[in-house]
Amino acid sequence: MALYLSKSGKLLPHFKQKICSLGMISLTSIGSCFSQNPPLSPEHGKTPYAPPSLFASRRFGSVKAENLASITNTADSQALNFPGGMVKFTPELKFISDLPEERIHCYRVLDESGHLLTSDFVEIDKDIAVKMYKDMAMLQTVDTIFYEAQRQGRISFYVTTAGEEAINIASAAALSMDDFVFPQYREAGVLLWRGFGLQDLANQCFGNVGDNCKGRQMPAHYGSKKHNYFTVASTVATQIPHAVGAAYSLKMEGRDACTITYFGDGGTSTGDFHAAMNFAAVLEAPVILFCRNNGWAISTPVSDQFRSDGIVVRGQAYGIRSIRVDGNDALAVCSAVHMARKMAISESRPVLIEALTYRAGHHSTSDDSSKYRPIEEIEWWRAVQDPVARFRKWLEIQGWWSCESDTELKDRARQEVLNAIQVAEKMEKPGVGEIFTDVYDFPPSNLRDQEKLLRQTVLRHQRDYPHFQL
Ligand SMILES: Cc1ncc(C[n+]2csc(CCOP(=O)(O)OP(=O)(O)O)c2C)c(N)n1
Numbered sequence: 030m031a032l033y034l035s036k037s038g039k040l041l042p043h044f045k046q047k048i049c050s051l052g053m054i055s056l057t058s059i060g061s062c063f064s065q066n067p068p069l070s071p072e073h074g075k076t077p078y079a080p081p082s083l084f085a086s087r088r089f090g091s092v093k094a095e096n097l098a099s100i101t102n103t104a105d106s107q108a109l110n111f112p113g114g115m116v117k118f119t120p121e122l123k124f125i126s127d128l129p130e131e132r133i134h135c136y137r138v139l140d141e142s143g144h145l146l147t148s149d150f151v152e153i154d155k156d157i158a159v160k161m162y163k164d165m166a167m168l169q170t171v172d173t174i175f176y177e178a179q180r181q182g183r184i185s186f187y188v189t190t191a192g193e194e195a196i197n198i199a200s201a202a203a204l205s206m207d208d209f210v211f212p213q214y215r216e217a218g219v220l221l222w223r224g225f226g227l228q229d230l231a232n233q234c235f236g237n238v239g240d241n242c243k244g245r246q247m248p249a250h251y252g253s254k255k256h257n258y259f260t261v262a263s264t265v266a267t268q269i270p271h272a273v274g275a276a277y278s279l280k281m282e283g284r285d286a287c288t289i290t291y292f293g294d295g296g297t298s299t300g301d302f303h304a305a306m307n308f309a310a311v312l313e314a315p316v317i318l319f320c321r322n323n324g325w326a327i328s329t330p331v332s333d334q335f336r337s338d339g340i341v342v343r344g345q346a347y348g349i350r351s352i353r354v355d356g357n358d359a360l361a362v363c364s365a366v367h368m369a370r371k372m373a374i375s376e377s378r379p380v381l382i383e384a385l386t387y388r389a390g391h392h393s394t395s396d397d398s399s400k401y402r403p404i405e406e407i408e409w410w411r412a413v414q415d416p417v418a419r420f421r422k423w424l425e426i427q428g429w430w431s432c433e434s435d436t437e438l439k440d441r442a443r444q445e446v447l448n449a450i451q452v453a454e455k456m457e458k459p460g461v462g463e464i465f466t467d468v469y470d471f472p473p474s475n476l477r478d479q480e481k482l483l484r485q486t487v488l489r490h491q492r493d494y495p496h497f498q499l
Pocket residue numbers: 215263264265266292293294295296297321323325326327388392
């Protein structure tokens with residue numbers, strides 16, 4: 030522990046505080062704050078040592094014990110010198126309200142017809158904008174065809190990103206490849222943006238020898254070390270504390286990178302979410318906590334999950350800067366993540382983003398959402414709030430996209446995805462023995478016994494396990 034802390038103490042010079050006013054912080058004011066930050070040195074290990082004061086900064090100021098006497102005698106007797114900082118007294122017997130008079134507003138850049146509503150956003154150039162649109166359209170195609178493949182019995186499970194394409198692609202576009210991603214399971218687009226190919230996606234879903242998870246994961250539970258994308262774990266919200274811990278280690282190493290973790294509204298109903306929020310705030314970890322509030326946790330609506338004004342208000346409760354954005358507006362998402370990343374790294378702090386969106390598909394292939402929500406609700410979101418159509422309209426207004434390019438893109442995307450599926454389907458499955466590799470150099474006796482038993486079972490019932498390679 031001592032070594033751990035002394036190591037992190039050396040990094041403090043990289044994370045000098047900038048003074049920003051508390052309260053509302055606009056994109057423009059953040060931008061101007063950044064220029065005050067010293068650039069990170071590439072040779073982090075060689076930074077001159079500064080006395081460790083791991084969390085020197087943004088705490089409520091506390092008064093040292095040796096100064097207590099002078100405070101009590103001279104200073105404001107209407108304040109309590111509490112260990113967590115000075116607190117003013119009040120003669121009013123008044124409780125803090127449970128709900129604010131007005132809900133936190135939602136930051137939006139594009140209206141439904143693709144027109145700009147503000148100039149307060151991070152501009153992107155044509156190449157990036159067109160790639161964003163192409164990847165969003167590709168993600169839709171992948172979802173449609175993989176979903177159909179599951180319905181045809183070719184893969185066992187699938188989960189789509191339908192309705193959340195802007196969250197996937199626009200957030201990915203605002204990150205650096207050095208940033209580490211800790212996904213829930215509805216963020217395959219982030220991986221696509223980073224260069225994980227269609228064949229890689231298909232191989233994973235078919236669990237064949239080309240799958241870098243060696244067939245050990247459920248379909249759509251991707252992971253890629255090369256792309257700094259941690260493997261999806263079905264257990265909701267376990268990735269949030271992992272992202273905070275990893276962010277803290279990036280900070281200790283003085284890396285010019287942050288982590289981002291995605292989770293749904295349902296994820297915030299877990300203990301892991303709250304523990305992670307508190308750790309992130311106290312450790313001042315450079316992590317972006319990205320909540321996809323899509324209205325539903327399988328069949329549980331958000332109104333049955335929490336009574337607060339959504340997720341965004343929890344940021345302040347934990348001492349974390351936060352923003353609510355329109356998750357179906359690619360420019361709003363991209364701007365918010367871009368600024369959050371800057372704040373996370375240059376100020377060494379966590380940032381919470383709540384993106385309002387809608388799960389436009391079923392929860393997964395194991396679900397039928399028409400059983401618990403009105404079809405009209407789904408149709409309205411699909412027709413009026415489609416994030417891909419909205420971004421396309423903006424591209425067309427910019428003169429960067431046309432009907433012809435759209436038709437060509439979608440035809441090609443369909444062909445490429447179908448081709449990837451056909452190739453993946455024909456590839457062999459990994460050998461049975463692979464289930465037992467990669468954890469121990471020398472597997473313990475219980476695992477060796479299990480492997481023996483498995484091989485015997487497959488041999489005895491070969492007709493039931495046609496794909497098992499012994
Ligand atoms: C710890 C845990 N509890 C319950 C489940 C079952 N489960 C799987 S997904 C899910 C809903 C998650 O909803 P949300 O976080 O809003 O994500 P969304 O599916 O809406 O993207 C639940 C309860 C689980 N996988 N893990």
